Amino acid sequence: MKTIVICFIASIVLCISGFFGVKFYSDNQFREPDLINGKTQFVSNCAACHGTKGLGDGLISNTLAVAPDNIYKELTNPFGFKFELISSVMNGDNGQGGLMPAFRGVLTEKDINDIFGYIESIN
Numbered sequence: 748m749k750t751i752v753i754c755f756i757a758s759i760v761l762c763i764s765g766f767f768g769v770k771f772y773s774d775n776q777f778r779e780p781d782l783i784n785g786k787t788q789f790v791s792n793c794a795a796c797h798g799t800k801g802l803g804d805g806l807i808s809n810t811l812a813v814a815p816d817n818i819y820k821e822l823t824n825p826f827g828f829k830f831e832l833i834s835s836v837m838n839g840d841n842g843q844g845g846l847m848p849a850f851r852g853v854l855t856e857k858d859i860n861d862i863f864g865y866i867e868s869i870n
Contacts, residue, residue, distance in 0.1 A: 773830050777857055780864025788854060789862045793818075801866040813846050819870045822863055833859045 789801070796811065798804040801818035808815050821832055836859045839849030850859070 773828055776830075777860035780861045781857075782861070782865050782868055784858065785861035785863070785865030785868075788858045789865050792850060792854060793862060800869055802870075811846060815847075818863070818866050822867055829860070829863065832863070 793801070794805055795807050796803075796805040796815040797818055798808065798815075802820075803815040803817040805815060818832075821827055822829070833856050835847065836854065837849065837851045837856065839847050854862075
């Protein structure tokens with residue numbers, strides 16, 4: 748019985764360690780963000796809906812049927828992956844009923860990583 752409990756606890760620790768290891772690796776695959784590019788791209792493409800700090804409170808957010816996401820909250824979610832957020836920006840929608848436009852062709856994955864770095868730096 749004691750062996751089963753030890754194996755169970757070890758399995759849980761291993762799974763949690765693996766999850767956070769994968770999260771750390773995937774969230775850091777784009778290296779250090781360029782905060783100047785991030786600010787430029789954010790102001791040009793995101794601030795109108797997501798607000799000056801990415802909190803979902805932009806000038807036109809009240810006119811939208813679905814409120815824009817709080818990007819900072821999404822970035823600091825310990826169970827979220829940055830690559831999922833980058834994919835949402837690239838492909839649009841993000842579960843918002845098609846309201847989030849796709850930025851593929853406008854922004855690169857590196858640009859989006861720079862935007863996320865900028866948002867983290869100002870909050």
